Amino acid sequence: MSTRRHTDSEEEPATPTSAPPPNKRCNMEENGSEAFIFDEPKLSEKCGPTMRRFREKQVRNISFAIPEGYNYDKLEYLGGGTYGNVIKTTFKRENGKEQTVAIKKLREPFHDPQQARKIYREIELLQLMRHDNIICALDVYSPNNFENFKDIYIVTEYAGQSLFRVLKHQRDRSVQILKADHVKFITYQLIRALKYIHSANVIHRDLKPGNLALTDDCDLTVLDFGLARTLENADTTLTTYVQTRWYRSPEVIYWKFGSYSNSADMWSVGCIAAELLTGEPLFPGDDANLQYQRITQLCGSPSEDLLNKIERDNSAAMRQVIQSYKQHKRQDFKEYFKEHRPSEDLIDFLEKILVLDPERRLSVEEAIAHPYLAEFSLPDDEPSAGRHFDLNDGIMRTGSEWKKIIWEQIKNFQRLETSPKVPQD
Incomplete structure (x- = not known):
């Protein structure tokens, strides 16, 4: 089975051209949606847990820090909710192939210890899970230094539109x-x-x-x-x-x-x-x-x-x-x-x-x-994980303690072959 990742697009689905034969795929088309992009300042100096350069981009009046190496000009808004907001863009892999990804900016990650613990779990699980039908993280970053650490971004492969959108389209269009x-x-x-x-x-x-x-x-x-x-x-x-x-x-x-x-x-x-x-x-x-x-x-x-x-x-x-x-x-x-x-x-x-x-x-x-x-x-x-995942998140911790732990998670993030190449001077 092929590998795919993230969603929540506002795209409208088209009708599949045919039903899937056994062990094959179905066919669905999708149409792009316009993003609202404003001009950006120049690349920042190196900063954040992994010392990278970033460019600030406004998408639907939400500020996103986009790392060097990503496409700054083809940003598309996918959706948002209580967790944060998601956009779509691309980058080039080391082999030169273009990769479409979703970037999720988490909202108020350290609002309280429970919220921080959820973010810790998500980052940890997105690194542990390795399965065709499960999202995984390609990149995790922040443009902040530790003293003002408040923005966390999780990058996954773009997985297509949400099933919710498909079902809603069916209902709306009969x-x-x-x-x-x-x-x-x-x-x-x-x-x-x-x-x-x-x-x-x-x-x-x-x-x-x-x-x-x-x-x-x-x-x-x-x-x-x-x-x-x-x-x-x-x-x-x-x-x-x-x-x-x-x-x-x-x-x-x-x-x-x-x-x-x-x-x-x-x-x-x-x-x-x-x-x-x-x-x-x-x-x-x-x-x-x-x-x-x-x-x-x-x-x-x-x-x-x-x-x-x-x-x-x-x-x-x-x-x-x-x-x-x-x-x-x-x-x-x-x-x-x-x-x-x-x-x-x-x-x-x-x-x-x-x-x-x-x-x-x-x-x-x-x-x-x-x-x-x-x-x-x-x-x-139909693989199994082969072991139980222990996230070690049952200990009661303060927001400051979770902040330090998540900072280290970002610093020590294990990159994949499909992760974006980090430009080096």
Whole structure:
């Protein structure tokens, strides 16, 4: 499989010209969007953790420090959010080939210790992860000296437009871009990536269409590990404020918010697969209560066995809260999704992954071996990490301590063959 990286473009997708044959790629086109660029001052003197020269560029009134060696004149705005802002540009590799990359400028990285720890995790994981379907860092830099260290930039390969944009385009234009084979291929690649992630004892915790990217060949990349964490750190508490609500598993909403497992990621896979099929979010709840009610209306209320587990792991009071909701029987998935004409294998896949009890939900190993994905499955090309990643981030640290650690991360960043060449005098 080919290598791709970052997204969140405002580009509009075109309809694939054909469905993908087994173990091949789909075809999607994309159109460029205009960036708003203003003239820049000259290159700075050498500065920052790695003593490089930078040029300040304004893109949509946001200042970006672009290192020497990057293309200053073809900057394109891709998107922004609470984490920061992303632009696209290019540089030339040592072999002379041009590489398209996304540059993410992180917003207020040292606002508080928790924010700094998330950034530390993301930088660390983007160096540890090495997989075709997972984003990796090509460059990490700052134009600041340590005394005024406040700007952090992460550079990844450009991975195409976000799946969110593709689905939104379908809804806005009332067109069907993603056919049955596209749905299957995208789902397979997502699970292939999760097999690697989970084998490293990492939970992504924020799987949603906006954090998945597609190239024009329909190659998928999993993005944004800002909320990811390892399961090694027993001294830290997991939080319910993960995953956009619509893709959040029922146990994260209510009864296992302090100790949930990577099964929460698998629930998100089920929600995404169903949305790929229908073109609409499966559980669009306006708040946690409505979210849970939408889930139980389709997937049924907790069984007696699950209620006993909830009481055992939490309290009788928690069980009473769960039982206070209106009780629903699980719907027939074949009937519920029939207007979209899903295959029997896809219905079976959704029935086994959209299960309230995380202990009975498909694991990533079971999912990748499911008959629905057999057309694309290549067991010899579905790698595991080979070891657990320990980020050593469970220790409580101050913002100043994280600042020093991240400074050293940038100084000691391990460059790849595909990383931009740093100009030398």
